[in-house]
Amino acid sequence: DTEVTQTPKHLVMGMTNKKSLKCEQHMGHRAMYWYKQKAKKPPELMFVYSYEKLSINESVPSRFSPECPNSSLLNLHLHALQPEDSALYLCASSQGGGSNYGYTFGSGTRLTVV
Amino acid sequence: DAKTTQPNSMESNEEEPVHLPCNHSTISGTDYIHWYRQLPSQGPEYVIHGLTSNVNNRMASLAIAEDRKSSTLILHRATLRDAAVYYCILRDWGGSEKLVFGKGMKLTVNP
Numbered sequence: 001d002t003e004v005t006q007t008p009k010h011l012v013m014g015m016t017n018k019k020s021l022k023c024e025q026h027m028g029h030r031a032m033y034w035y036k037q038k039a040k041k042p043p044e045l046m047f048v049y050s051y052e053k054l055s056i057n058e059s060v061p062s063r064f065s066p067e068c069p070n071s072s073l074l075n076l077h078l079h080a081l082q083p084e085d086s087a088l089y090l091c092a093s094s095q096g097g098g099s100n101y102g103y104t105f106g107s108g109t110r111l112t113v114v
Numbered sequence: 115d116a117k118t119t120q121p122n123s124m125e126s127n128e129e130e131p132v133h134l135p136c137n138h139s140t141i142s143g144t145d146y147i148h149w150y151r152q153l154p155s156q157g158p159e160y161v162i163h164g165l166t167s168n169v170n171n172r173m174a175s176l177a178i179a180e181d182r183k184s185s186t187l188i189l190h191r192a193t194l195r196d197a198a199v200y201y202c203i204l205r206d207w208g209g210s211e212k213l214v215f216g217k218g219m220k221l222t223v224n225p
Contacts (some may be wrong), residue, residue, distance in 0.1 A: 006159075029183045031211060042201065042215035043158060050211060092213075100146060103213055105157030 001026040006091050006106035014114055015081060021109045023074040023091030032074040033103070034066060043090055049074060050096075051058040079112045116204045120219040126192045128225050134187040134219060136202030141182050146205045148188050148213070150174065151198040151221075158201065158215075161187065197223045 004025045013019045029105045031050045035043040048056035049068045063085075065077040066081065074091055095101045119137040120160055126132040138147065143212075149161040162176045169176040175188040189196055201218040 033213070036199075042199075042218055043152075047213065048211050054121050055211060071219055083150070093158070100163075102148070102160035102163060104160065107155075 001103065004091055004104050004106035004111050006089075008109060008111075009107070010110050010113060012112045013078065013081065015083070017081075018077070018079045020078065021076040021089055021111075023076075023089075023106060024072055024074055025071055025093045025104070026094075027093065027104065028071075029070065029095050029104070030094035031094045031096055032102075033092040033094075034076055035073070035092065035105075037088040037090055037108070039087075047076075050073055078111075080093050082112075086113045092108065118163055118216055120200070120202055120216070121183065122217070123220040123222065125222045125224060127139075127215045128194060129191055132192045132219065132221065134188040134189070134197070134200055134202075135184065136186070137184045138202070138204055141204060142206065144206055146149060146199075147178060147182075147185050148205055149174070150201045150203065150215075151196075152201070152218070153195070153198045161200075178184075191216045192223045194223050197221055204225075 007022045033048050034045055034046040037043040045058050046060045047066045063080050066069045067075040088110050090108045092101045092103045094103045146165050149163055152158045158170050162174050164176045166202045175189040177186045197220040199220050201215050
């Protein structure tokens, strides 16, 4: 298995809703990442998990809450989002955090906040 | 991470080779050069990476200048499926866990 699987592929949520994005990989990768991508912009790093521990939070608002239940799973819990949070949310994994490893990305969850 | 500079866009013709340039004049001795691409409506895809020597894989070749201040991603025979945004990224060996994307370069492949 050489894929990163993200679910759901599309999500529409209201500003008072609570929802979660899920990411799964079975490549034995020890680092996992969340990125946010607005239309026609490059992906922006949000969070880095290394060996199931949060190692980098790029000053992301607390309405985004990441969780890494085990080495294969990464969740992003969403609460009280704003319309400007509408974007493509990408999950990625890599064998390690070092620069000699490539990242494998999922296809993303397209989130619309109404 | 050190900065890279790419053209905003390039065009190529199907079945012809394509050379995608990247300048990184402030590269340090421990920076790896990574290339990713993102096809429409998909997540980024790893293409290739290298440190000093030229590298080849099934997708592309990476030619690194002797002074390492520039590199070129070579697609040997462009197909319509190669139309994407290509990102050239420097990553410090043993440095940050971050993979930071710049603006990238849009490649259009004409049939």
